[in-house]
Amino acid sequence: MSPLNTIPLFTLLLFVACHSPVQQAMEEEEADEPAFAMQETLAAGDTGMAQLAAGFTKTDRLVKLCQHWELENMEGVSSVELVMDENNVRIFPQLNIFKDSSVVENARNNSMRIGRWSLPSPDTLLLQFPGNQQKKYELRNVTSRNLYLVSRGKEGQPLYLRLSSDGLVHKNPYNDPFHPVNVQWRIPPRKPESDSAIHARVLGCLKFYALYFRDNIKRQKTRISFLGLPTIFQWYSRGIGLPEKEALHETWVHCFYNRRQAEKGYEILRRLIVDYDFNWPDGAPVWVYETHSVLEQMYHKLDAIGKAAP
Numbered sequence: 001m002s003p004l005n006t007i008p009l010f011t012l013l014l015f016v017a018c019h020s021p022v023q024q025a026m027e028e029e030e031a032d033e034p035a036f037a038m039q040e041t042l043a044a045g046d047t048g049m050a051q052l053a054a055g056f057t058k059t060d061r062l063v064k065l066c067q068h069w070e071l072e073n074m075e076g077v078s079s080v081e082l083v084m085d086e087n088n089v090r091i092f093p094q095l096n097i098f099k100d101s102s103v104v105e106n107a108r109n110n111s112m113r114i115g116r117w118s119l120p121s122p123d124t125l126l127l128q129f130p131g132n133q134q135k136k137y138e139l140r141n142v143t144s145r146n147l148y149l150v151s152r153g154k155e156g157q158p159l160y161l162r163l164s165s166d167g168l169v170h171k172n173p174y175n176d177p178f179h180p181v182n183v184q185w186r187i188p189p190r191k192p193e194s195d196s197a198i199h200a201r202v203l204g205c206l207k208f209y210a211l212y213f214r215d216n217i218k219r220q221k222t223r224i225s226f227l228g229l230p231t232i233f234q235w236y237s238r239g240i241g242l243p244e245k246e247a248l249h250e251t252w253v254h255c256f257y258n259r260r261q262a263e264k265g266y267e268i269l270r271r272l273i274v275d276y277d278f279n280w281p282d283g284a285p286v287w288v289y290e291t292h293s294v295l296e297q298m299y300h301k302l303d304a305i306g307k308a309a310p
Contacts, residue, residue: 023225024235036283041296042210045172049218052144052167064144069095069163076162081153085111092228093161096178103127107178108228110254114180125149168219177211185255186230192257199306201255202268206302209233210295213288224288230255232269237287238280240294242270276301
């Protein structure tokens with residue numbers, strides 16, 4: 001790798017005053033170069049995406065219910081109770097439902113939960129979470145692009161939630177960044193972890209973000225949103241940065257047992273960025289392709305470091 005290409009990853013550690021936005025554009029750049037061939041090293045099995053048909057009937061409800069559902073705008077909620085938690089912290093309602101009966105609720109929030117889903121009746125969606133917690137929704141006006149749910153509020157009043165989807169699903173659900181296997185690193189442990197466990201948690205972080213960038217590319221998004229996701233990286237065109245350790249975001253700390261262990265995770269990433277070189281691919285139509293590639297390289301390098309450790 002040329003010295004010029006090593007500059008972004010190394011020096012961006014110094015640009016701590018520049019914070020990456022919640023959303024960043026990913027418009028294609030004009031170029032006369034040959035088409036860019038995206039390389040993938042983490043996605044397994046069938047790496048394609050399936051487009052669900054626009055039509056929807058009750059007979060295929062089980063199939064088409066299994067996709068990403070998220071709140072498009074505030075018109076989709078009937079009460080502030082649906083977008084604020086008990087600590088008055090903003091919630092970004094989202095359901096990621098999978099064919100293996102797993103579900104991830106509110107992945108864009110610290111209160112993210114992993115559980116199981118079922119349809120005890122044709123018009124009832126039941127979510128069950130650890131600790132015998134559950135949430136029940138009435139299914140209304142379900143289509144392959146819209147999910148209209150009704151639940152009960154604290155006072156027993158009906159609460160209406162309208163979620164939307166693009167109708168795209170990963171043919172191999174384990175390639176979905178929001179599948180439970182790819183968000184386990186965000187579940188804080190109940191006791192302090194060993195250095196090897198913290199290393200594995202950081203490795204899970206790198207895999208998630210590599211798959212997340214890939215997911216946005218596959219969905220042909222024009223903007224990539226980091227809204228509500230754990231904040232540790234600062235994203236730039238041909239660059240990945242970190243904040244100062246003293247400025248670690250609470251969403252990163254939340255993924256660990258305590259701040260001290262979160263700082264250990266930070267140091268793992270910092271050493272990875274400072275001590276090793278990564279190749280930024282040439283000819284990519286959008287900066288997101290470049291970042292996806294480097295995140296995969298970072299994952300494999302950290303994985304190799306872990307396997308070589310005594």
